[in-house]
Amino acid sequence: MQIFDLAAADHAFIAEVQARSHQDIKTCYQCGNCTAGCPYTFAYDYSVSQIMRLIQTGQKDAVLKSRSIWLCGSCQSCTTRCPNNIDVALIMDVCRHMAREAGYATERAVKVFADSFLNSVSRYGRAFELGLMTEYMARSGRIFTDVDLAPSALMRNKLPFKPHRIQGRDQVARIFERFRKGGAHA
Amino acid sequence: MHNIAYYPGCSGQGTSTEYDRSTRAICQALDIALTDVEDWSCCGSSPAHTVNHVLSAALSARNLAQVEAMGMTRVATPCPSCLSNLRTATHKMKDPDFQSKANALLDTPYRNTVDVQSVLQVLAEHVDPEYIKSKVVNPLTGIKIACYYGCIMNRPPALMQFDHHENPMAMDNLMAAIGAEVVPFPLKVECCGASFGIPRGDIVHKLSGKLLDAGRRLGADCFVTACPLCQMNLDLRQGQINDALHENFKIPIFYYTQLLGYALGLDRAELGFEKLCVDPRRALGKIKQPAQTR
Ligand code: SF4
Ligand code: SF4
Numbered sequence: 257m258q259i260f261d262l263a264a265a266d267h268a269f270i271a272e273v274q275a276r277s278h279q280d281i282k283t284c285y286q287c288g289n290c291t292a293g294c295p296y297t298f299a300y301d302y303s304v305s306q307i308m309r310l311i312q313t314g315q316k317d318a319v320l321k322s323r324s325i326w327l328c329g330s331c332q333s334c335t336t337r338c339p340n341n342i343d344v345a346l347i348m349d350v351c352r353h354m355a356r357e358a359g360y361a362t363e364r365a366v367k368v369f370a371d372s373f374l375n376s377v378s379r380y381g382r383a384f385e386l387g388l389m390t391e392y393m394a395r396s397g398r399i400f401t402d403v404d405l406a407p408s409a410l411m412r413n414k415l416p417f418k419p420h421r422i423q424g425r426d427q428v429a430r431i432f433e434r435f436r437k438g439g440a441h442a
Numbered sequence: 443m444h445n446i447a448y449y450p451g452c453s454g455q456g457t458s459t460e461y462d463r464s465t466r467a468i469c470q471a472l473d474i475a476l477t478d479v480e481d482w483s484c485c486g487s488s489p490a491h492t493v494n495h496v497l498s499a500a501l502s503a504r505n506l507a508q509v510e511a512m513g514m515t516r517v518a519t520p521c522p523s524c525l526s527n528l529r530t531a532t533h534k535m536k537d538p539d540f541q542s543k544a545n546a547l548l549d550t551p552y553r554n555t556v557d558v559q560s561v562l563q564v565l566a567e568h569v570d571p572e573y574i575k576s577k578v579v580n581p582l583t584g585i586k587i588a589c590y591y592g593c594i595m596n597r598p599p600a601l602m603q604f605d606h607h608e609n610p611m612a613m614d615n616l617m618a619a620i621g622a623e624v625v626p627f628p629l630k631v632e633c634c635g636a637s638f639g640i641p642r643g644d645i646v647h648k649l650s651g652k653l654l655d656a657g658r659r660l661g662a663d664c665f666v667t668a669c670p671l672c673q674m675n676l677d678l679r680q681g682q683i684n685d686a687l688h689e690n691f692k693i694p695i696f697y698y699t700q701l702l703g704y705a706l707g708l709d710r711a712e713l714g715f716e717k718l719c720v721d722p723r724r725a726l727g728k729i730k731q732p733a734q735t736r
Contacts, residue, residue, distance in 0.1 A: 295633045295649055299642070327642065330488060331593035331633035336607050343598070352492050365641035370489035377484040377501070383452040392640060401640055405678055412717045414457045423481045427504060427549045434547045435497045 265314030273311050277350045283340045284308045290334035290344045300324035304334050304344060311347070320355040326363035328352070368396045378432040381422035386415050444568060447514045447556075448476035449505060449528070451521035451670070452484050457678070458521075458670035460714025464699035465520045465561055467712035471577065471703075472569055479508050479517060485527040488637050495534065500547035502531035507552040520561045520699070522595040522669045528558040529601055560595065562668050562698070563604045566612040571619045579707035581621030584730040588627040588662035589613040589698070590653060590676075592669040596631060607631065613666060613698050620705035625660040629653050634675045643679075647686040650675045654683065654691045664725040666698040673697060677719045694722035 274281055284305075291303040301323045302310060310319050319325065325348055334344035361367040369392050376388040393401055409415045422428070454462030469476050486501035506528065509517045519525050535541040535554050545551035565574075591610045599607040608631065614624045634653060635646030654676065657665055667673045677695040684691055695718065703713045704726075715722050 299645055329633050329636040332597035335598045369641040370492055373489040381483040383484050385456045408719050420455055422483055428483045431500045431547045
C-alpha cells in the first residue's frame with residue numbers, strides 16, 4: 257500500500273486542473289463508477305477514480321508521473337457514467353497535457369507515437385502511415401514493431417508508399433507553428 | 443436528394459480504403475450526394491487532443507471552415523474518431539474565448555455554422571428504412587452478425603447526440619432491415635484498444651480479444667463495425683491477438699457499408715472484400731441465395 261501525505265497537498269495543482277478542465281473536482285465522491293467501466297484499469301498504475309482522488313488531495317507528482325494518464329484511451333466510459341456529470345476523460349486529457357508540459361513521459365512509446373503522428377500531419381497536411389511508422393521506429397528504437405503486419409497490409413494495398421500532400425499543407429504547418437509560438441493552453 | 447459535404451479522413455486513403463469506397467457507393471445508390479471537403483486536412487485524430495485542445499480544435503476547424511467556404515452547412519464523415527474531433531471542436535468553439543484562441547491558429551477563422559454527423563447517422567435519421575428495404579436485391583438471410591459500434595460513436599451522449607450511449611441500435615436496425623440476423627452483442631460500446639496498437643500492442647490484444655471472444659460465444663459469423671480503427675484492431679491484428687492469447691479466432695470484420703452494398707447488389711469492385719485480412723468467404727457463404735436466379 258502506498259501512503260500519501262495529505263498535508264503536502266499542492267493547491268495550485270488542484271486549481272490548475274480545475275481551471276483547465278472546467279470541472280469541479282471536489283464533487284467526486286469516490287463511488288468508483290468510472291473505474292468499474294474503465295477497460296484500461298488492468299494496465300494502469302492508479303485506477304481512474306484513484307487519479308481523481310490524487311487530484312483532490314493535490315498529489316501533483318503522483319498524478320503527472322503516473323502511467324495511467326498516458327494509457328487512457330479516451331473511450332468516454334467514465335464521462336458517460338459518472339453520476340456527478342464530471343467529464344473524467346477530459347480531466348485525464350488535461351493531466352496528460354500538464355505532464356507533457358512538465359516534461360514527463362512515463363509511457364514514452366505512447367508519447368513518441370503521438371509526436372510522430374503530428375509531425376507527419378504538420379509536414380503533409382494529412383497523416384502518412386508509413387512515414388509516421390518509420391519516424392516512430394527511429395525515435396522509439398523499436399525497430400520490429402508490427403513488422404509482422406506489413407506484408408498483410410502491403411499485399412492489400414493499404415499502405416501507400418507516398419504521402420498525400422495537400423494544397424493547403426502550409427496552412428496546416430502554420431497551425432503548428434503558431435501553436436508552438438503561442439503556447440496556447442486550454 | 444440530400445447534398446452533404448463529405449470528410450473522408452486520413453485512414454480512408456490508406457488502411458480503410460474499402461470503407462471509403464463502399465461508403466461512397468452506398469450513398470450514391472441511396473441518393474445521398476456527397477461532395478468532398480475541398481483540400482481537406484487531418485482532423486488531428488487522438489494524438490492532437492492528447493497534446494492540447496486548442497491545437498486539436500484548430501486542426502479540425504480548418505476543415506469546417508473549408509465546408510463554410512463551399513457554402514454548405516452539413517458535413518458527414520464515416521470515421522468516429524474524426525467525428526468526435528470535429529464535433530468537439532464545434533462544441534468547444536461555442537465558447538468565445540476558446541473560439542478566439544483556436545481561430546488565432548488558423549489562416550481562415552471558423553464561424554461555427556456547420557453541423558457534423560456520421561454517415562451512419564445520416565442513413566439512420568434521414569433515409570427511410572422502407573426505401574432501403576425496397577432496394578435490396580441480395581437479402582442477407584442466413585448470416586449472424588455482431589454489430590460493434592466502438593467507444594466514441596455515441597459517447598459522451600451530450601456531445602454525440604446520436605442513438606443510445608449504452609445500447610446503440612442504428613447498425614443493428616440497418617442489418618436487420620437488409621435481412622441479417624443480429625445477435626444481442628453486449629460489448630457494443632466497449633473500447634477495442636484504440637490507437638495503442640503500435641506503442642502498446644498488448645492492450646489492443648487484450649481488449650480486442652475480449653470482443654472477439656464475446657462475438658464467438660454468441661455464435662456470430664462476423665462483426666460489422668463503423669470505425670476504421672476498430673476494424674483494423676479486430677481484423678489486421680487478429681493474427682497477433684491469436685498469438686498473444688493462444689486463441690484461434692477466424693472472425694471476419696466487415697464495415698457495415700460493405701454488407702449494405704452487398705445487399706443492394708452493388709458492384710463488388712466498390713466493396714473491397716479482398717481488402718479484409720480475415721477471409722470473409724465462409725461468412726458470406728452463409729447467406730442464402732435467393733430462390734430465383736438473377
Ligand atoms: S464516477 Fe464520478 S463521482 Fe464516481 S469516482 Fe468516478 S469521478 Fe468520482
Ligand atoms: S476515458 Fe480513459 S479513464 Fe475514462 S474509462 Fe476510458 S480509458 Fe478509462
